[in-house]
Amino acid sequence: MPDPVRPSLAVWKFASCDGCQLTLLDCEDELLPIADRVEIATFHEATSRAVDGPYDVSLVEGSISTPDDAVRIREIRARSRLLVTIGACATAGGIQALRNFADVEEFRRVVYARPEYVRTLATSTPISAHVPVDFELRGCPIDKGQLLEILGAVLAHRAPNLPTDSVCIDCKRRGRVCVTVAHGTPCLGPVTHTGCGAICPGFHRGCYGCFGPAEGANPAGLLPKLETLGMAPPAVERLFQTFTAAAPAFRAAGEAARARGGRP
Amino acid sequence: MAPNAVGERRRLLRADFPAFLTALRERGYRVVGPTLRDGAIVLGEIRDETDLPIGWTERQDAGTYRLVRRDDAAVFGYTVGPHSWKKYLFPPRERLWSAVADGTSFRLEPDAAEPVADAFLGMRACDLAAVRISDRVFDRTAPDPGYHGRRRRTLRIAVQCGGAAPTCFCTSMGTGPGVGSDHDLALTEIVDPGPHRFLVEVGSEAGAAVLDRVPTEPAGAADVAAAEAAVARAAAEVGRHLDPAGVRELLLDHPDHPRWADVARRCLSCTNCTMACPTCFCSTTEEVPSLAGDRTEKWRRWDSCFNLEFSQVHGRPVRQSGLSRYRQWLTHKLASWHDQFGSSGCVGCGRCITWCPVGIDLTEEVRAIRADPTAVAPPEAAP
Incomplete structure (x- = not known):
């Protein structure tokens, strides 16, 4: 019992x-x-x-x-x-x-x-x-x-505090400098679910989205920026298709990247 | 040295600037100001003048920021970076109270932290305007004790801009580049002609008490003219414009303008604009109990109207679409802020433009709606 x-x-x-x-x-x-x-x-x-x-x-x-x-x-x-x-x-x-x-x-x-x-x-x-x-x-x-x-x-016997917003809010609360805006580093932080403590941007590298999409995020909106930063559409597609490839929002972003010229 | 008086203008030679920093510390202030870190000019503690970004500036535009070397040794030769002073007055995370279990009840623990008096070195005119707005925001229902406690202890050392960024639009919002009257000291840096120096304007008794400890001379007409020329140069360099006339009605009267759907396709809902904004004040609170259950703390942390959970009411968020969240932010900032706090919520610093990862520019969004306020979305193509 x-x-x-x-x-x-x-x-x-x-x-x-x-x-x-x-x-x-x-x-x-x-x-x-x-x-x-x-x-x-x-x-x-x-x-x-x-x-x-x-x-x-x-x-x-x-x-x-x-x-x-x-x-x-x-x-x-x-x-x-x-x-x-x-x-x-x-x-x-x-x-x-x-x-x-x-x-x-x-x-x-x-x-x-x-x-x-x-x-x-x-x-x-x-x-x-x-x-x-x-x-x-x-x-x-x-x-x-x-x-x-x-x-x-x-x-x-209480509800847990498990925020559903983006990694960016964690970077900003910690006073970190944005790796995308200030360094030109591709980063999935703007569309990725918080919870890790923004580890990767804290070490000056881009977030690779292992927490999956943030609630209410717009991953497809990030595609033109990732391309501007020098990522070809196939690389963008791969970036979204890793640890949470089947999460609906990331799957859609990967498919959108493919439509923009991703892997054949 | 004769004591300085409020309203007086003094000349501080660049060579005596270290004495100024020393005087601030001797008066008991922790000096915080611009410093280089991780490829940007952020705000941090200034222990001596080598912590300042001497000889550096930045190049910024929508969604991009890069540090650049200057061809002179200006101490304040840059504009605003990713941080604003709200991180000190309204910290990203703040413990509101803590309590320990006491039998079947609990006992509040007094906060043992020593209050710190900060000297904010290098506040720009737009930064002063943001603090004026925040003073009202944190006084709306009842004075926020944390905010106003820190605010009262703060010494505001303004720097008048001698240049502007392409993202600046203080001239549109009536907040700069010249500073008004609500500073303790205002510096204008003059690199040339003449010796590298600062024009210092005394704005308060607290400011005068610091300057009394620093070797200065009465400012001459050449100093005043050079400072005015610097501010005029900044005003001429301002890179963006937002026509504030009627903007409240323009936005509130057109909630279904197709531009809202257009910006929602580009907006990531990532919260960066609200985090970088010097006046955005939304927060949430959370309980942080110990694992053993014998102690708990209440923390306040920055939140954002771009978060889905932020508008959660009775189990569902009110603003479910990205469109409704962006529209909420912009209409609050530029329109309903007037009704709530008696001014615009925007000071024209341009941080939301630079630090938006996809470079969304509120001046452009307003201009698009103003160009054709009654536009309607084209009908969906028949399948």
Whole structure:
């Protein structure tokens, strides 16, 4: 039974690299206070102990890319009070969603020696395409501060502070000089979802959009500027088609770049 | 040295400028002003004159900014950069209060931070105008204690512009380039003819108290004439114009003008214009509790009308389209600001033009609507 004082936490993996769930172990100083206050019921990267549900909170990493995944996520949802997806794979389909724009059968024939062993779906899709999701943490990988925020919110029975605006607002609040305007560096910050702390512009490089599109952003509006800064349309298309290629706003921007002269 | 009086004009030689910085510190001020960082002239702490961008200027236009070397050693030979003074008076993140759990109740913790008195070195005429506007904004319902506390402690050292950027339009908004009366000290830099020097105008007792500690001489007619020539040069160089006549009615009466849809296709909703604007004041607050739940802090941080969540009411944002968000920003800044605060919200500094990643220029948007105010969108082509 769930302990009302120590909520139970389960961590699940689908098609992903494990980097996001490792962020929980990266919490270091805060990890022990968390471990004191939650019961870690299932977390294969940390412990071989596994407790059957129900769970108060499930953190779900990875995208749905096989028929088995599509069944398993429903079981997890049924056993979880709150379901939080973590990372670009779980929230947008991940870089593996590039398959959504291509012929998966051809990939299977070319890549695998025994393609008949591989059971896969034609698409890689976010968890939210299969089951209701309570909260999403974006990013490749997720931000440790946002993970702690959501765990703290669960423990305090409050709503988490998870802003949905652009990376630019973080740069500006930190007093950083815009890499696009002052250096001529292509940057997806104006259309990318905040949450990382604007790490890349902080190191004088452009944002590559690993948190996916900001709410209400207009990615297609950035295309002429990226071209003015010297990026050919195929490069612009690739810039939008990385970690969150299948997020609708970035997918549309990639397709718009292709229409302006992207990859054939 | 005889004490300086308000209204007096003095000549400060460039060689004595370090003594001026020393005098500010001796009077207990933390000096903040223009400094070079990451390829731009930003605002930061000035510990000695080498922190100032001596001999540098910038080239800026819509969506672009580059540092450039000057062919002289002017101390203030540039215009405005990405930062404005609001970052000190209205910080991007500010703790409003903190509380600790106390049994079944809680206890507010007093703020232990020592108040700092800042000397703002190098405020331009448009910057002074922005602070005048902000003074009213942060006094609207009740005086904001944080803002007005910092504001009262601040010494305003203005610099009259001797040049202008292509993005400047202070002359349109009636805010510059010459400074009016609400400064503690106003400097005008004179590189030549004659010795490199400053004309210093004393605007307040606090300003006079600083200048008393610095070797100066009474200004001569040549100093005053050179300063006036510098300001006239700046006015002539101003690169953009916005006709303020009737702009309130022009914008409010044409909410369906096709130009709004046109700008919405270019606007990214990224918030940069509102962040760079010296008068944009929108904020949000958030609770920051400790993980253990024994302590919480209330923080205020800059927000923007370009964010979808900003207009969230009862679970849905009111302004869902980029069109409605851009129109909200421009009509507030240039039109309804008059009704709310008794002036325009725009000072003509041009920061929103330069720091817009895609170079949207509000003077151009207003001009397009004014050119044909009753324009209607062409009907959609039949499929």
